[in-house]
Amino acid sequence: MRISELAAESGVPLATLKYYLREGLLMPGRSQSRTRSDYGPEHLERVRLVRALVEHGGIGIAGAHRILEALDSPPPSRHELLGIAHGALPGTVVEDDAADPDPDVAAFVASLGWGVEDCAPAVHRLSEAVVRARAAGIDLPEADLERYAAAMREVADVDLEVAGRAATASEAMHTVVVGTVLVDPVLLALRRLAQESVSATRG
Template sequence: MRISELAERTGVPVHTLKFYLREGVLPPGRATSRTSADYGDEHVERVRLVRALVEHGGVGLSGVRAIVGALESPPPSRHDLLGAAAAVIPTPAARGPVDPEITGLLEELGWCTWSGAPALTALGDAVAAARAAGVPLDAATLRRYAAGMTVVAEADVDLALAAQDPAEAMRTVVVGTVLGDPVLVALRRLAQEAVSSRRQAAADAREDA
């Protein structure tokens, strides 16, 4: 298909597709002349992936480029795959050293993590910011959050292990994490409403008894 057809199938304007080509996040098509090329289903899939990462995952072009590169060269080990995925998944910039409270929490939980993981510093920064804003995130609450995230991580790893090959597993982990985060946030909001409603109903029933 020509680039105009690719634009029609994906809903992405031609000028944006040309930008993706220049930035290296969309592979070139098969040249049919000096000024035109032919594109296939793999280009449709890549455009949809890039669009999802940018529009729904909030990933910048440099992050998309890193993710695409990781998908094209996945490591053979599923555990190494998780490390490679973590390295390319966008994480808030660290603003200081790892908080000893965070490392202590992970030791208490028995979590084996890379000491240089960006998420360690990001977690410490996020906890500090929440506390500074008056949110009472004490150690017990963090442990409860961690217990919930363990269940989420088990589901993530199960999906990666069920993948047929390293390339599919890498896509599942990277794309699933980036695009799955908004899903988890939405589920959290809905769960908060459900739990609050249930507790309010129980309180009302006690008052009426």
């Protein structure tokens, strides 16, 4: 198909496709002449992925590049793939001058026995969130955090089972990244519904 047909099929404006091409987010089409290139199903799939990452997931151009590079040359293990995916997600970059995580939060994470790295960006994010919540008067005792953690562990089991059903490492990366970005709102909505349900049963 021509690039105009790719635009129509994907629902992405022609100008945006040309921007993706300039930024290297979309691979060039097969040249048919000096002024014409043909695009196939792989281009349509890439456009949809880029759109999901950049427009819906808020990944940003640099993050999208890292993900696409990993998709084109997947690392040897799916665990490494997960690390690349997490590193590209919004809010996961820890600045060099960032404060160390709150010691109590770091100790809590260690007590879970999950085997995550002390420097994992999510440890910093958790620390920031807990400190902000407590500053606003939300106590979050360790017993409550443990229950939240147990619930999230079950969510993670579902996430990784879904990713594990992918036939290739590239499909697994797509599932992890796009799934995390686009399923987070699903989890939030389910939490709201669950709160309403539990509240109703407790009167």
